[in-house]
Amino acid sequence: MNQNSATNMTLPQASRFASDVDSLVAFITWGSVILFVLITMISLYFLWKYRRIGAPTFTSPISHNNQLEITWTLIPTVLVFIIFFWGFKSYLDMRVIPANSMELKVTGKKWFWAIDYPNGTNSVNEMVLPVNKPVKLLLSSSDVIHSFYIPAFRTKMDAVPNRYTTMSFEPTMTGTFDIFCAEYCGKSHSGMIGKARVVTESEYAKWLEEAESGGKMSPVEFGAKLYTSKACATCHSNDGTANTGPTWKGIYGAKHKMADGSEVVVDENYLRQSMLEPNAKVVAGYQPVMPTYQGVLKEKQIDALIAYIKTLK
Amino acid sequence: MAALMETGVKGSTHTATAGRTRNFLNSPKGIMSWIWTVDHKRIGVMYLFAVMFAFFLGGVFALLLRFELIRPTQDIVGPDMYNQLFTLHGAVMVFLFIIPAIPASLGNFVLPLMIGAKDVAFPRLNLMSFYIYVVGACFAVYSLVTGGVDTGWTFYTPYSVETQTSVIAMTLGAFILGFSSIFTGLNFIVTIHKLRAPGMTWFKMPLFVWGMYATSIIQVMATPVLGITLLLLILERAFGIGIFDPAMGGDPVLYQHFFWFYSHPAVYIMILPGMAIISELIATFSHKRIFGYVPIAFSSIAIALVSFIVWGHHMYTSGQSELAATVFSFLTFLVGIPSGVKVFNWVVTMYKGSLTFQAPMLYAHAFLCLFTIGGLTGIYLGAISVDLHLHDTYFVVAHFHYVMMGGTVIAFLGGLHYWWPKIWGRMYDEFWALVSAALIFVGFNVTFFPQFIMGLQGMPRRYYTYLEQYQSTHLLSTVGTWILGLGFIIMAIYLIRSLYIGKPAPKNPWFGLTLEWTTQSPPITENFTQTPKMLWHAYDYDRVLMDENGMVTFNPNAEDEHAHDGRAKHTNGRNGKSHIEETTRSFN
Ligand code: HEM
Ligand SMILES: [Cu+2]
Ligand SMILES: [Cu+2]
Numbered sequence: 057m058n059q060n061s062a063t064n065m066t067l068p069q070a071s072r073f074a075s076d077v078d079s080l081v082a083f084i085t086w087g088s089v090i091l092f093v094l095i096t097m098i099s100l101y102f103l104w105k106y107r108r109i110g111a112p113t114f115t116s117p118i119s120h121n122n123q124l125e126i127t128w129t130l131i132p133t134v135l136v137f138i139i140f141f142w143g144f145k146s147y148l149d150m151r152v153i154p155a156n157s158m159e160l161k162v163t164g165k166k167w168f169w170a171i172d173y174p175n176g177t178n179s180v181n182e183m184v185l186p187v188n189k190p191v192k193l194l195l196s197s198s199d200v201i202h203s204f205y206i207p208a209f210r211t212k213m214d215a216v217p218n219r220y221t222t223m224s225f226e227p228t229m230t231g232t233f234d235i236f237c238a239e240y241c242g243k244s245h246s247g248m249i250g251k252a253r254v255v256t257e258s259e260y261a262k263w264l265e266e267a268e269s270g271g272k273m274s275p276v277e278f279g280a281k282l283y284t285s286k287a288c289a290t291c292h293s294n295d296g297t298a299n300t301g302p303t304w305k306g307i308y309g310a311k312h313k314m315a316d317g318s319e320v321v322v323d324e325n326y327l328r329q330s331m332l333e334p335n336a337k338v339v340a341g342y343q344p345v346m347p348t349y350q351g352v353l354k355e356k357q358i359d360a361l362i363a364y365i366k367t368l369k
Numbered sequence: 370m371a372a373l374m375e376t377g378v379k380g381s382t383h384t385a386t387a388g389r390t391r392n393f394l395n396s397p398k399g400i401m402s403w404i405w406t407v408d409h410k411r412i413g414v415m416y417l418f419a420v421m422f423a424f425f426l427g428g429v430f431a432l433l434l435r436f437e438l439i440r441p442t443q444d445i446v447g448p449d450m451y452n453q454l455f456t457l458h459g460a461v462m463v464f465l466f467i468i469p470a471i472p473a474s475l476g477n478f479v480l481p482l483m484i485g486a487k488d489v490a491f492p493r494l495n496l497m498s499f500y501i502y503v504v505g506a507c508f509a510v511y512s513l514v515t516g517g518v519d520t521g522w523t524f525y526t527p528y529s530v531e532t533q534t535s536v537i538a539m540t541l542g543a544f545i546l547g548f549s550s551i552f553t554g555l556n557f558i559v560t561i562h563k564l565r566a567p568g569m570t571w572f573k574m575p576l577f578v579w580g581m582y583a584t585s586i587i588q589v590m591a592t593p594v595l596g597i598t599l600l601l602l603i604l605e606r607a608f609g610i611g612i613f614d615p616a617m618g619g620d621p622v623l624y625q626h627f628f629w630f631y632s633h634p635a636v637y638i639m640i641l642p643g644m645a646i647i648s649e650l651i652a653t654f655s656h657k658r659i660f661g662y663v664p665i666a667f668s669s670i671a672i673a674l675v676s677f678i679v680w681g682h683h684m685y686t687s688g689q690s691e692l693a694a695t696v697f698s699f700l701t702f703l704v705g706i707p708s709g710v711k712v713f714n715w716v717v718t719m720y721k722g723s724l725t726f727q728a729p730m731l732y733a734h735a736f737l738c739l740f741t742i743g744g745l746t747g748i749y750l751g752a753i754s755v756d757l758h759l760h761d762t763y764f765v766v767a768h769f770h771y772v773m774m775g776g777t778v779i780a781f782l783g784g785l786h787y788w789w790p791k792i793w794g795r796m797y798d799e800f801w802a803l804v805s806a807a808l809i810f811v812g813f814n815v816t817f818f819p820q821f822i823m824g825l826q827g828m829p830r831r832y833y834t835y836l837e838q839y840q841s842t843h844l845l846s847t848v849g850t851w852i853l854g855l856g857f858i859i860m861a862i863y864l865i866r867s868l869y870i871g872k873p874a875p876k877n878p879w880f881g882l883t884l885e886w887t888t889q890s891p892p893i894t895e896n897f898t899q900t901p902k903m904l905w906h907a908y909d910y911d912r913v914l915m916d917e918n919g920m921v922t923f924n925p926n927a928e929d930e931h932a933h934d935g936r937a938k939h940t941n942g943r944n945g946k947s948h949i950e951e952t953t954r955s956f957n
Contacts, residue, residue, distance in 0.1 A: 066838060067826045077754050081825070084752070088745040095716055095741055099734060102719035103726065108656065112880045114924045115657045116721035117911035125661060128713045129706065136702040136748065143752030144695055150754060151691050200528040201621060203686060203761060207827025210758040214687050216622060217527060218615030221688040234836065238686075238761040238829045240521050242528060243448045246832035 070233055070254065071209035072226040076146045078210070083142070087135060150211055153224040157192035164195070164202030164215035167244035169235065170287070176352060177267040179285055181250035183235065185227050186260035193223040203239035206252050212238050227254040269356050279364025282357055291346065294368050301346060302339050308366045313340040327362050392794065392891040407492035408894055412499050413478030414792065419502065420474050423465035424778075430458035432854060435816070435847040441835050451833035452519035453534070459522030460539060464546050465506055467777055468635065471642030472588070473502070473553050475784050476581050478792060480557060482885035482892065483575050485566025485901040490559035498552035501545060508542030511535075521831060523632070526613035526624040530605050537606055540599040547592045547599075550638070554588030557581050566884065568903035575883045575907040576652075576665055580645020583669035587634045587641075587676065595631035598624070622687050629680035637676045639773055640740075641669055643780030644711055647736050650783050651715045652908045653881040654730035657722030659908045661714040668707035675704040685756050694753055701751040708744050712737065722910075727879070728802035732783030735810045739775025743768060746821065761831075764824025767817045775813060782809075782860075789864070790878045794891040795871030801863040808856030816849030875917040883907050887919050 069075045160183070161172040172178045185191060195204055197215040204223065205212035208231075213223035237248035255263065265271055267285065270278030283289055291301035307322045315338040320326055329336055331353060334346035353361070393410045403411060434454050437446050446454065477495065481488055489495050512518055512535040520529040520536060529536050561582050565574070602624070604610045611617030613624045652659045659665065681689060681697030715737060724730070746768040750756045759765060790796050819842040828839045835843065877886035882905060888897050905913045912927035 073754070077758055080752060080755055081749065084745075084749050084755070088748070092741055092745065095712065096738060099716050099719065099737060102716070102722070103724055103734070106655070106719060106722045106724045108723040108725050112656050112723055112914065112916075114912065114914060114927070115655075115723050115910045117658060117927070118660065118721060119658050120661050120663070124717070125664060125710075125714075129710055132709050133706055136705060136751075139748060139752050140699055140702045143698060143754050143756075146754035147691070147694070147757070150757065200531065201525060205761075205827070205829065207758070207762075210754075212686050212757055212760065216615075216688055219622075219688065234827065236827065236829045240452075240525070240528070240831040242519070242532065243452070245452075246448070246829075246834045249836070 068208050068229060068231065068233070069210075070227055070229040070231065071206075071211070072228050073146055073149045074208070074210045074228075076149065080139070080142050080146060084139060087139075150224065153192050153222065154190040154226075157190040157224060158186070159192045159194060161194045162196075162204055162215065164197040164199075164204065164237065164241070164248075166199050166242060167237070167248040169204065169237075169248070169250045173264065173267075175264060175268070177264055177285075178287075179267065180287075181235070183250065183252045184260060184263050185252060185254045186257045187227050187230050187254050189257070190226040191224065195221045195223060200241050201239050202237045202241050202248065205236045205238040206233055207236070208233035209252075214239055227252070230254045230256060268354060270360055275360040275363040276367055278357075279360035279362070282353075282361055283364060286349075286353070286357075288361070301342060304365050305368045308368070314338060315340050315342075315344075324362055327365060328358055331358060331361070391893055392889065393894045394793070394891050396894065405496075407488070407496050409477050409481050409489045409492065409495060410792075410892065410894075410896075412495050413474050413476075415499055416469060416474035416477060416502070417792075419499075419506070420466050420470045423461055423506070424470075427458050427462040427466055428854070428857065430454050430461065432850055434458060435850045437833055438835070438843045439847045441837055441840055441843075443834055446833070448833055449519065452521075452831070453517035455831060456518045456521050456539075457513060460509065460518070460543065462773075463522055463635075463639075464543050465509060467639045467773060468546075468550055469502060469553070470781050471646065471777070471784065472557070472581060472584055472638075473498070473549075475646070475781070475788060476557065476642065477553070479788055479885055480578060480581055481560065481564065482791075482888065482896055483578055483883050484561065484564060484569055485884045485897065485903065486560060486564035487896055489556045490563055491556050494552050495556055498549045498556070501552070502549040505542045505544075505546035505549060508538050508545060512538035512542065523628060524599070524602060524624075525628075526602065526605070526621045527615065529602060530614060537603050540602055544596050544599045544603075547596045550588050551592045554585035554592075557585040558589065561585075566901045566903050569884075570903075572663070572666075573903055573906050574666075576648035576659065576662065576669075577645040577883075579666040580641050580648065580669050583673040584638055584641045584645070586670075586673050587638050591631045591634040591638070591677070594627065595635070598627040598631065601627070622684075622689070625684055625687055626680070629683045630677075633680040633683065634673075634676045636769075636772070637672055639777050641672065643736070643740075643777035644669065644708075646780040646784040646787070647715060647733050648711075649881075649883065650729050650733040650780075650787055651718050652910075653787070653879050653883075654727065654733065655719045655722030655724050656880060656910050657718055657720075657908075658906075658910050659714070660718040660720070661710075662908065665711055665714050668710055671707050672704060675700065679704055682751060682756070685753055686760050698751055698753045702748075705744065705747060705751065712741055712744070725879075727786075727799060728797070728806055729783045729787040729879070731803060731806045732779050732786065735806065736776060736779045736783065739771055739779060739810075739813065743771030743775055746771065758827075759824055761829055762824035763820040763828045763830055766830050767820035767824060770817045770820075775817070779809075779813075782806075787879065788885075789867070790874030791885055791890045791892070793868055793871070794874050794889075795867050796874050796878065797867040797871060798863045801859055805856045805859040805863070808852055808859065812849050812852030812854070812856055814849070816846050816853055819843075819845045819849075876919040877915055877917050880915060880917070882909060882913055882915055886915060 069078060159174060163170045169181050170178060171183050195213055195215040196219060197217045199217060202215040203212050204215055209225045211223060211225055213221050215221065231254055233252045235250035235252050237245055241248065291299050293299050293303045294305055296303050296305040310322050312320050312322055314320060320337060331349045334348055335344045338344045393408055406412065433446065437444050437451055515535045515538060517534055518536055518539040519532055519534045524536065524540060561578060601612055605613050611619045613619045613621050615621055648659060648665055679697055679700045681693055682701045685694050750759060750765065750768060786797060786802060823839050823842040828835060874890040876889055884901055887901060912924040914922045
């Protein structure tokens with residue numbers, strides 16, 4: 057994974073523009089080192105050469121030298137304009153979004169990243185990407201400002217509430233790379249870490265398939281996965297504690313009082329209806345805030361969730 | 370010319386008898402005479418104690434922060450505590466320490482002396498600005514004891530609107546401190562315009578005064594924007610007016626524009642005074658006419674003005690338009706050039722000088738080295754595509770510490786040692802000063818250089834835990850703070866000791882030529898016995914020699930024609946015997 061980069065000892069160059077950014081970093085570094093060594097050597101030489109021996113005396117009247125001053129203004133000016141232009145050029149590479157980009161939606165929330173895929177699949181803190189395919193991220197936040205940062209791709213962008221920002225890159229190397237939140241967002245800012253997993257096209261298709269249908273997973277395992285990946289966990293606990301919605305622990309087979317006074321036995325049909333038409337029967341003591349999952353959950357996913365709920369005793 | 374030297378001797382004899390009997394420190398006596406003083410020197414000294422205390426406090430926070438970061442996991446403080454510590458560290462260092470450090474303490478003390486004035490233009494306003502500072506500091510301390518603040522010193526919305534910590538007390542503190550800063554700036558501008566000694570034209574002013582002038586312009590023009598921004602933030606928090614609240618149609622990014630519109634110029638409020646000190650140190654300890662006086666003076670003003678239009682370089686990743694980012698990047702590179710020019714001028718000033726390597730010069734060289742690194746690493750961050758990678762990583766943390774600590778704090782320490790004999794009338798211990806300067810230099814680099822590498826590898830800032838791969842650089846960085854801390858402890862000891870047992874300081878221990886060295890150490894309350902007259906350019910080391918006791922000798926062989934631009938040329942120096950005699954006496 058370690059590519060020939062002048063400055064990044066361990067950071068892979070995993071996106072198309074990463075090497076250009078690194079080359080610019082190397083260019084600035086070399087320029088800086090040369091300038092720095094020059095200034096330091098000259099200073100030290102003067103310090104030694106013109107050190108005072110004995111009492112202070114009158115010194116040279118030299119006060120300026122136009123040629124010298126023009127030179128040392130012009131050369132750095134030219135250099136910084138090269139750097140400006142180079143930085144600008146690679147910035148354009150980052151900002152011009154290829155038309156065939158795959159579009160993902162990324163939402164920063166205290167303190168995790170929710171990622172939505174074009175086919176409706178979603179994941180938390182794990183971004184799976186096919187290699188060599190341009191990606192466009194549509195970023196936003198549901199609370200404070202976060203910043204989506206993948207060092208291996210050499211880019212970041214703020215996720216701002218009530219606004220979309222965009223970011224684009226093309227992963228060029230398979231592997232797993234860190235995702236950080238780079239904008240301070242409170243208590244668990246340093247824990248808002250995810251992984252970008254860049255895989256081959258076929259592995260990506262397989263992953264999507266699994267995310268959608270569970271693949272080779274047992275229904276219970278798949279249901280447990282959906283419980284978090286479809287964000288049921290934000291409202292329903294699986295350990296008995298009440299949340300925005302009732303806990304799932306021990307509900308299967310129990311009798312539930314509804315808001316309209318009726319009583320229902322929690323069976324497969326009731327569970328299924330609760331997901332597809334949550335407001336048809338509202339559990340007593342809760343607000344009818346659960347969104348409908350009609351069209352979002354596939355048959356197989358509903359089955360898996362029901363299987364999972366049954367295991368929570 | 371021999372006659373001139375004779376008069377010089379007369380002057381020095383006079384000095385010797387003046388002695389250390391009466392000076393601004395010991396007369397008038399009594400605590401009330403300090404509390405109600407309007408003497409710029411006493412106010413400067415009070416500021417000095419205040420900012421040193423702030424620096425101590427901020428330093429303790431820094432040591433704790435670095436201690437937490439020894440290992441990737443949580444060690445001594447949890448997330449809430451860490452977040453408060455870095456916020457307090459940043460806010461204390463910026464608002465309570467570095468902004469007032471050079472202008473309000475050393476500047477207050479030295480500026481009127483340098484231009485041959487009795488005091489600043491508005492002595493009472495000067496005292497008031499000190500007490501405003503104290504009140505602002507009290508608010509900051511109040512916020513600390515009532516649960517701290519965890520927003521970072523930048524107070525970004527919407528986080529700063531939502532958090533449960535005492536943001537209002539802290540921002541109100543910063544708001545109040547702003548007025549202190551504005552009044553100091555205003556005072557200096559008027560002082561420089563109106564109170565220069567006869568003969569001191571603009572282009573005979575020491576470069577320190579130019580630097581203070583540029584700083585004051587920014588203080589007066591930019592600080593009100595911070596005031597308004599913080600006030601809006603307070604209103605937003607207290608009454609939910611919605612200007613920064615996206616839920617109410619406000620714009621959180623607007624806050625960032627407001628904030629950086631002040632805070633970028635503010636980084637020049639922090640660094641220009643440092644540069645101003647370095648110009649003095651390099652000239653005095655090279656004993657040499659400064660190279661490129663006019664470019665150095667004007668680059669300060671240029672930096673001050675251009676600094677107002679580069680704030681967007683802090684916001685490349687905030688979602689501002691590509692065009693805006695590009696324009697800000699371009700302007701940022703522009704503002705870098707005058708800083709580079711200054712460094713070249715300082716280095717070449719040493720050419721054909723007569724150099725001594727005492728502690729202030731050691732600090733000047735440390736500054737040249739560290740500020741150059743700080744400035745060069747700013748170029749990385751100015752290049753947009755590189756900044757998208759490095760923004761909000763440890764690279765930025767290292768960069769601004771190189772500029773603020775390696776630049777401003779090192780210059781402040783250099784200035785502190787340089788003017789220490791003038792302020793207290795005592796010499797510090799040169800040996801221990803060199804030891805401590807060396808420790809600080811080494812400790813600083815061990816602390817902050819690894820952070821550049823960490824940043825390039827992607828380590829984000831404001832993290833109290835981190836991934837394994839950054840462990841070794843973090844550990845190194847923490848060890849560096851211990852070396853740094855040792856250096857500061859040594860400094861505190863020998864400086865305090867010098868107040869009691871230091872060798873009495875002569876008028877002019879460094880053979881300088883600026884006017885503060887023509888009066889006794891410490892100066893009398895009125896600064897000079899008579900209004901001084903500027904007979905030479907601040908850096909006329911080729912034609913004027915002033916010894917430790919203020920005895921002045923003019924160079925009988927000084928050539929006039931070459932190497933003097935019209936403005937720097939001083940004609941007064943050769944005006945004949947009677948004139949010189951009269952004015953030399955006034956230097957006692
Ligand atoms: C005495 C040596 C110093 C050490 C060891 C030190 C260390 C640190 C550390 C560990 C952080 C937190 C970094 C993070 O978690 O992202 C920090 C932040 C900061 N430091 Fe220092 N620092 C020192 C001196 C200074 C000085 C002299 C200034 C002067 C302005 C300063 C200004 C700041 C600022 C503005 C921040 C950012 C705070 C924030 O993120 O809100 N520091 N420093
Ligand atoms: Cu964050
Ligand atoms: Cu800036």
